[in-house]
Amino acid sequence: MLQIPLWKRIVxxxxxxLGLLLAMPNAFYGRVETHNDALARIEKTGTTxxxxxxxxxxxPSFLPSALVNLGLDLRGGAHLLGQVHxxxxxxxxxxxxxxxxxxxxxxxxxxxxxxxxxxGPDDQxxxxxxxxxxxxxxxxxxxxxxxxxATLAGAGQSDLVIAGSGNRMTIxxxxxxxxxxxxxxxxxxxxIVRRRVDEVGxxxxxxxxxxxxxxxxxVPGIGSAEELKALIGTTAKLTFNPVVGRVTDPNTRAxxxxxxxxxxxxxxxxxVLEETPVVTGEDLVDARPSFxxxxxxxxxxxxxPNGAKRFxxxxxxxIGQPFAIVLDNQVIxxxxxxxxxxxxxxxxxxxxxxxxxxQLAVLxxxxxxxxxxxxxxxxxxxxxxxQDSIDAGRISSIIATVGVVAYMIASYGLFGTFASIAxxxxxxxILGIMSVxxxxxxxxxxxxxxxxxxxxxxxxxxxxxxIREELRRTTNVVKAVEQxxxxxxxxxxxxxxxxxxxxxxxxxxxxxxxxxFAVTFTIGLVTSVFTAIFLTRLMIVFWIEWRKPKQLIL
Amino acid sequence: MAFRLKLxxxxxxxxxxxxxxxxxxxxxxxxxxxxxxxxxxxxxxGIDFRGGTTIRAExxxxxxxxxxxxxxxxxxxxxxxxxxxxDNAFTQNKNIxxxxxxxxxxxAAVTPEELDRVHTALLTIDPTVKFVSVESVGxxxxxxLVKTAxxxxxxxxxxIMIYIWFRFEWQFAVGAVVSMVHDALLTxxxxxLFQIRxxxxxxAALLTVVSYSVNDTVVVFDRLxxxxxxxxxxxxxxxMNLTVNETLSRTVMTGMTTAIALTAMLIYxxxxxxxxxxxxxxxVFVGTYSxxxxxKNIVLWLGVKRDWSKDAKKDPTPAEFRDIG
Numbered sequence: 081m082l083q084i085p086l087w088k089r090i091v092x093x094x095x096x097x098l099g100l101l102l103a104m105p106n107a108f109y110g111r112v113e114t115h116n117d118a119l120a121r122i123e124k125t126g127t128t129x130x131x132x133x134x135x136x137x138x139x140p141s142f143l144p145s146a147l148v149n150l151g152l153d154l155r156g157g158a159h160l161l162g163q164v165h166x167x168x169x170x171x172x173x174x175x176x177x178x179x180x181x182x183x184x185x186x187x188x189x190x191x192x193x194x195x196x197x198x199x200g201p202d203d204q205x206x207x208x209x210x211x212x213x214x215x216x217x218x219x220x221x222x223x224x225x226x227x228x229x230a231t232l233a234g235a236g237q238s239d240l241v242i243a244g245s246g247n248r249m250t251i252x253x254x255x256x257x258x259x260x261x262x263x264x265x266x267x268x269x270x271x272i273v274r275r276r277v278d279e280v281g282x283x284x285x286x287x288x289x290x291x292x293x294x295x296x297x298x299v300p301g302i303g304s305a306e307e308l309k310a311l312i313g314t315t316a317k318l319t320f321n322p323v324v325g326r327v328t329d330p331n332t333r334a335x336x337x338x339x340x341x342x343x344x345x346x347x348x349x350x351x352v353l354e355e356t357p358v359v360t361g362e363d364l365v366d367a368r369p370s371f372x373x374x375x376x377x378x379x380x381x382x383x384x385p386n387g388a389k390r391f392x393x394x395x396x397x398x399i400g401q402p403f404a405i406v407l408d409n410q411v412i413x414x415x416x417x418x419x420x421x422x423x424x425x426x427x428x429x430x431x432x433x434x435x436x437x438x439q440l441a442v443l444x445x446x447x448x449x450x451x452x453x454x455x456x457x458x459x460x461x462x463x464x465x466x467q468d469s470i471d472a473g474r475i476s477s478i479i480a481t482v483g484v485v486a487y488m489i490a491s492y493g494l495f496g497t498f499a500s501i502a503x504x505x506x507x508x509x510i511l512g513i514m515s516v517x518x519x520x521x522x523x524x525x526x527x528x529x530x531x532x533x534x535x536x537x538x539x540x541x542x543x544x545x546x547i548r549e550e551l552r553r554t555t556n557v558v559k560a561v562e563q564x565x566x567x568x569x570x571x572x573x574x575x576x577x578x579x580x581x582x583x584x585x586x587x588x589x590x591x592x593x594x595x596x597f598a599v600t601f602t603i604g605l606v607t608s609v610f611t612a613i614f615l616t617r618l619m620i621v622f623w624i625e626w627r628k629p630k631q632l633i634l
Numbered sequence: 635m636a637f638r639l640k641l642x643x644x645x646x647x648x649x650x651x652x653x654x655x656x657x658x659x660x661x662x663x664x665x666x667x668x669x670x671x672x673x674x675x676x677x678x679x680g681i682d683f684r685g686g687t688t689i690r691a692e693x694x695x696x697x698x699x700x701x702x703x704x705x706x707x708x709x710x711x712x713x714x715x716x717x718x719x720x721d722n723a724f725t726q727n728k729n730i731x732x733x734x735x736x737x738x739x740x741x742a743a744v745t746p747e748e749l750d751r752v753h754t755a756l757l758t759i760d761p762t763v764k765f766v767s768v769e770s771v772g773x774x775x776x777x778x779l780v781k782t783a784x785x786x787x788x789x790x791x792x793x794i795m796i797y798i799w800f801r802f803e804w805q806f807a808v809g810a811v812v813s814m815v816h817d818a819l820l821t822x823x824x825x826x827l828f829q830i831r832x833x834x835x836x837x838a839a840l841l842t843v844v845s846y847s848v849n850d851t852v853v854v855f856d857r858l859x860x861x862x863x864x865x866x867x868x869x870x871x872x873x874m875n876l877t878v879n880e881t882l883s884r885t886v887m888t889g890m891t892t893a894i895a896l897t898a899m900l901i902y903x904x905x906x907x908x909x910x911x912x913x914x915x916x917x918v919f920v921g922t923y924s925x926x927x928x929x930k931n932i933v934l935w936l937g938v939k940r941d942w943s944k945d946a947k948k949d950p951t952p953a954e955f956r957d958i959g
Contacts, residue, residue, distance in 0.1 A: 462766035472904030480898035534895030
C-alpha cells in the first residue's frame, strides 16, 4: 500500500501541477480578462489596434488563459427567462393556409357547396362545406397541402392531420410537425437573440433553450433586465414598400392591396403604401451605422443577390419616387429614390441621431423574432452588489480555510499539515477544473467551495482516526499507516458516493442557485477524494521514506 | 510529547442507548413540532416559489421604513412588504432595504411600468435610493419551481436509499432515510419558526443537509458492518455502542471542521447567502445528532442479519435483542 511506483507518483504530482496551472489565471483575473477580450476583439473585427496589442501582452500566451466564469450574482447583469409563443406560429400557419385552400374549394363549389371557415382553436382550421356527402372530395382537395415532416424524429409522418365528420372538416397540425416547428422557431429565436446581445459587446452571455418553448438569457455586465428586454424584445419586421401617397387623415380608406401606415417621426402624417413589399429585412445581409454626405447619421445597408436584383429593378424604374422603409408597421422614413441602386448597397438617411442609427442598424441586421416572447422570470443584479458578494466570498473563504487548517494542525500535527496542504490544493484544482469546463462560479458556488473545505478533510479524518486506532495496537508506523488507509477506504467511498448522488440530483433537476452550488460541490467531491486518498498518501510516503520514523504520534 | 487537540478522549465507553427513549422521544416531539409549526405558521416562501418581485434598494440616507411603506401603499400596487437588512459588513452610510411586491396577473414576471412607479415614488422621499438588484418571477414559473424542488428532494432521497440498500441491508436504508427525513424536517421547521426566507437556494441547502446527514450516518454504518463481521456473537446493542465510540472522534472532528467553515461563511459571507449558510450549519448539528441518536436506533429495532459469511443462508442466526430497560 505504501509502495507507490514512480510512474504513479509522477501522475499524481502531474495532475496536481496541471490543476494548479489551470487555476493560476484566476489569480490574475483582470489581466487575463483584458488579454482574452483583446483576442476576441481581433477575431471579430479582423484588425488589431495598438491597444489590443498592449492588452494581449499583459498575459503570456503560452500560459493557460481560461478563467472561471463569474455568475451574474458576482458580476452583476441581467437574467431573463422567456417563453416563445409557439401558438402564434401555429396560428399564422393556419391563417396562411386558409386563403389558398378556400380558392381551391371554391373552384369545386358545384360539388362541395358553399365553404365557410368556423372559429376554432388557433392551431386548427375548421371548415364547413355545404354538401356533407361530398366530404371525401373536400378532403382530397385539402390533402394536396399535406407534406411529410422533414425531421428525423417525425419521419414517416405528415405535417397536417385532416379529419372530416358531417359537413365539418378539421385540419390540424400534427404533433410531429408541431415539435419540428417548435424546434425551428426556438432555434431561430436563439440565433436572433444571440446576434442582438452580441451587438452590445458583452462577454460570456448565456443564451440557451430550456424545455420545449423557453429561452434562458443571462447577460453579465448589462445594466438591467429592462435594457436587455428592450434590446431583444423588439419583434422588428422590416419591409421596403412602394409609396402611393401621403395623407393626414388616419381614416383614409385604402384601395385593395394597399395599406395606411403612420409615420414614426412626423406627427399626423400617414402613408398609403402598396401592401406587397419589394424587399424585406430577410434580404438584407448587412447594415451598419454611418454618416451621409452632410455628416448626419445614416445607415448603410447591403442586400443579398435576390434582394439586390429586385431592389435594383424597382429603383431604376421609379427614380424620383418616394420609397418607404417600414418597421413594425410604422414608416421610419420614406426617402426619395435619387438613382438606381443596382449594386445592392444603399444608404438610409433622414432625421436620426447617432444612437437611433445604431439602433436601426442593429434591428436591420438582426431581423425579426419569429414569434412573440413573454418573460416569465427577470433578474437584475447590480455590479455593486456583485462586488460586495465577491468581497464577502473572498473574506469568508480565507477565514474558513485558516480556521480549518488551524484546527487540523492542532489535532493532527504534521499529518494535519499534510491534510491542510491537500485542502488548499483541492481548492486550486476545483478552480482549475471549473476554468477549463467554462463552469460558472456563483455565490452559492462559493459556499459550495467553503463547504468542500470543511468536508474535504473528512476523508483525511477518517484515515487518520483509523491510523490512530492502529497505533494503539502496534508501534510499527508503516504498518499502522498502511492499515489505516486500507480500512478507511470503504467508508470514504460510501460517504462520498451518497453525497455524489444528491449532488447529481441537484445538478440535473436544479436551476439557478441550486445548479451553481451543485457544480462546485460535485467537482469538489471528486477532487477532495483524489487529494485525500492519493495526494495525502504520497506526502506521507515521502515523509516516511525521508525520516524513516520509528514512532508516530497522531 | 507533541500537543494534540482532542475534543474526544482516545477511548470512550459511552452507552448511547442508555437514554435512547428520551432522545428518541425528543426527536419525535421535535419532528411533530416542526411539522405543526410549518403547517400553522407556514414557510416564508421567497419569490422563487410564490412569484412576485424582490427589490434590493440601497440608500446612503437612513431609511424610514414607515415612510417607505406609506409611499408605496399610496401606489396601490397590491401586497408590498418592506424589510430593512442589517449586516456587519455594511459601511455606515449603506442602508439596505428589501421590498417585496406580490405577483401580478398573468404568467409574465413584472411590468416595467410598475417597477418604474416604485422607483420614482421612492426617489421623491429619498433621492439617494438605488435599486441594486431586482428579481422577478412570474406565477407560472414559480409553480414549476416548487414542483422541481419537490422532485429533487424526493429523487435524492430515493437515490440515496437505493444506494444504501444495495451496499448494506434494507434496515440500514430505512435507518438512514428516517434520520434524513428527521434532519430535513427539523431544518424546515426552523425556517418556519423564524420565518427565514425559503427559496431555491434553501432547497440546495436542504439537499446538502440531507447528504451531510447521510454521509455521517454511512460512515458509522460502514464501521458497524465491519464490526458485525468481526464480532459474530456480541449483542447488537453492544456492537453499536462500540461502533459509535470508535467513530465518535471522526464524527466530532468532521462536524467541527464543517462548522468552522460554515461559521466563517455565516459571519463574513454577507446577508445575501446568510439563510443558505444558516440552514447548512443547523443541518450539520442536527445531522450529527441524528447520526448518534436516530439512525442506528432504528436499525437496532429492525434487527440485522448477523452472519455475513457465505453460508449464512444455510444457517441464519436470528438478530439478538437485549433488555435495555
